Amino acid sequence: MAAAACLAITGLAAPAAAATAESALPSGNTTYRTLADYERDMETLAREHADLVKPLTLPYPTSSGRLVRGLEITRNVQANDGKPVFVTVGMHHGNEWPSGELVMEYAVDLVNAASAGDPYVSALLDRARLVVVPVVNVDGFVRNRRQTDTNVDMNRNYGFGWLPISTGGAAPWSEPEARNIEWLLSTRQATTFVTQHTCIQVVLYPPLQLAVGPTQDVARYEDLATRMAKRYGANYIPRDSAHDYETTGEAIDWAYFATRGLAFTAETCPDRGLPRTFQTQVTDTYPAHRLAMFEALENTADPAQHAVIEGKAPKDAVLRITKSFDMYTQPYPQPDGTTRPSGFPTTLTSDLDITQPNGKFHWSVNPSYRPVPPYQADGVHPNQTGFHTEPWILTCERPDGTVLQRTPVNVDLGQTVTVDLQQCTRNFHKKDLK
Numbered sequence: 425m426a427a428a429a430c431l432a433i434t435g436l437a438a439p440a441a442a443a444t445a446e447s448a449l450p451s452g453n454t455t456y457r458t459l460a461d462y463e464r465d466m467e468t469l470a471r472e473h474a475d476l477v478k479p480l481t482l483p484y485p486t487s488s489g490r491l492v493r494g495l496e497i498t499r500n501v502q503a504n505d506g507k508p509v510f511v512t513v514g515m516h517h518g519n520e521w522p523s524g525e526l527v528m529e530y531a532v533d534l535v536n537a538a539s540a541g542d543p544y545v546s547a548l549l550d551r552a553r554l555v556v557v558p559v560v561n562v563d564g565f566v567r568n569r570r571q572t573d574t575n576v577d578m579n580r581n582y583g584f585g586w587l588p589i590s591t592g593g594a595a596p597w598s599e600p601e602a603r604n605i606e607w608l609l610s611t612r613q614a615t616t617f618v619t620q621h622t623c624i625q626v627v628l629y630p631p632l633q634l635a636v637g638p639t640q641d642v643a644r645y646e647d648l649a650t651r652m653a654k655r656y657g658a659n660y661i662p663r664d665s666a667h668d669y670e671t672t673g674e675a676i677d678w679a680y681f682a683t684r685g686l687a688f689t690a691e692t693c694p695d696r697g698l699p700r701t702f703q704t705q706v707t708d709t710y711p712a713h714r715l716a717m718f719e720a721l722e723n724t725a726d727p728a729q730h731a732v733i734e735g736k737a738p739k740d741a742v743l744r745i746t747k748s749f750d751m752y753t754q755p756y757p758q759p760d761g762t763t764r765p766s767g768f769p770t771t772l773t774s775d776l777d778i779t780q781p782n783g784k785f786h787w788s789v790n791p792s793y794r795p796v797p798p799y800q801a802d803g804v805h806p807n808q809t810g811f812h813t814e815p816w817i818l819t820c821e822r823p824d825g826t827v828l829q830r831t832p833v834n835v836d837l838g839q840t841v842t843v844d845l846q847q848c849t850r851n852f853h854k855k856d857l858k
């Protein structure tokens with residue numbers, strides 16, 4: 425599979441070469457964007473390519489009241505069509521400007537390539553949906569500071585395994601910027617997630633702490649991190665985040681243990697000895713970044729790397745899958761004098777519109793089998809190897825939200841499950857259903 429992906433990507437030089445108006449970047453830019461530039465560029469892409477690009481505003485304004493914006497990109501983007509989702513974000517740290525540029529340039533690149541009819545990109549966008557949020561810590565970016573306007577490192581504020589370190593925030597999920605990413609990944613089937621940072625040369629994956637041991641999906645992580653690191657360059661190291669340096673409350677740990685989508689921290693940096701300029705950190709890094717991102721997008725589209733629910737439902741029905749569970753911080757001193765973890769509820773939910781006249785659907789989802797987390801109600805339980813077998817709860821609904829059928833669905837990695845929605849179909853057009 426890796427070899428096939430290699431060949432496909434190697435055949436892709438054309439779109440970048442075609443877009444060399446001012447610089448080698450897809451946008452032709454030669455300097456960093458301001459916040460206004462990001463917003464204008466996103467608006468323009470969405471306006472000029474309504475078939476490919478849909479704007480997205482995250483639900484929580486920053487602590488200083490700014491909006492956090494992104495884009496969804498896929499073929500026929502307005503349809504809620506059940507493609508697997510690749511989410512990539514930049515600038516958890518507001519002073520790591522190249523991380524936002526790389527995310528934005530990849531969006532521009534894909535849209536340019538797809539609208540020019542590039543067969544490789546077009547085929548990928550037939551099979552997967554990309555969500556980009558180039559600047560997640562908008563206040564930090566505007567002030568060129570690592571932290572948010574509440575002096576919190578938002579990448580220490582995610583609730584899973586959280587500890588009250590000095591930059592972690594007053595409580596798990598205290599920061600709207602972190603809750604935005606929680607929302608983003610909880611409301612769609614993000615089978616791959618990459619958060620960009622600078623400035624080292626690594627591709628990192630969970631866990632964040634040595635004491636918890638490797639995750640259940642360590643082999644898949646090693647495989648994809650290795651392929652991405654190779655794309656970035658010979659000096660890039662794929663490894664678990666704990667072996668880079670230990671932290672707490674980062675996005676990737678929560679993302680993986682909540683959703684089982686593969687979650688990576690990609691850190692780019694010029695080779696040692698080179699100056700850190702727009703040229704070296706963005707223009708010269710971008711060609712490798714795009715290849716690393718194609719590895720992630722290929723992983724997203726690969727049915728062996730997610731699960732599929734398929735079947736037949738009434739045209740115009742809405743299908744929804746949901747699951748709810750509690751997740752935990754690490755133990756820490758509580759106001760009542762005890763030292764124990766805090767719990768927080770997590771709900772994953774996403775939906776699919778039935779638009780085909782024959783009602784057939786094919787829904788790419790994360791597996792229902794969730795990795796047993798090392799952080800639990802009664803403390804830290806390292807070296808977990810198992811999975812919770814809790815199902816997705818699938819509902820078949822009328823467009824007005826009337827639930828006509830509810831059925832549990834267990835589906836494992838790489839598996840396709842067919843659900844029987846005859847009850848929903850029988851009742852969909854009945855008028856007086858109670």
Ligand SMILES: [Zn+2]
Nearest residue numbers: 517520621622
């Ligand atoms: Zn960073």
